Amino acid sequence: DAGVIQSPRHEVTEMGQEVTLRCKPISGHNSLFWYRQTMMRGLELLIYFNNNVPIDDSGMPEDRFSAKMPNASFSTLKIQPSEPRDSAVYFCASSLEQWRTGELFFGEGSRLTVL
């Protein structure tokens, strides 16, 4: 079975450029999460979708960040304009009934470097 698929795996861009990260959750999962991992702050939840609807975006750092989930099989996280402090590994995770089980299935992450 295919797991959570993220693209790109690595992205190097210059400050001010737009970055779009993509995620395909596991088929049938109804919850999708975007996390950011840095050395300083560890794993932070950015946004959480349930049945394609954003439930909690309180972790999105600022207006430069936006996330969409147009259908059950695809989500994007966009940063515009990007800044060096956005450099991190961004993980997408999906789950079936997260609030009951809490078992998340993570993708391999997208490593973003903003120069």
Next chain:
Amino acid sequence: AQKVTQAQTEISVVEKEDVTLDCVYETRDTTYYLFWYKQPPSGELVFLIRRNSFDEQNEISGRYSWNFQKSTSSFNFTITASQVVDSAVYFCALSSNTGANSKLTFGKGITLSVRP
């Protein structure tokens, strides 16, 4: 507010040693779940175990064991006879059962290095 504290940041052991990774949590909820995830050098996060707040039985799975104690708000993870392949970052996490808005809060992680 939920909080997970992993006071140890890095642990280094020699192969075959036992090692315990500590986790202390804070929550006001009476129903919650605790987790351990493993992040090997390849980067992906792998689910290891989930416990709910009503089940304080310790669990053993091969060389892994978990000790859940509500009295001290701790959920510690022990690896017996460690192996080089156990080298990874280990995260403890907490989720409360408060409906669809439940979040999974992670600790900062513990980097375990197992030397041959």
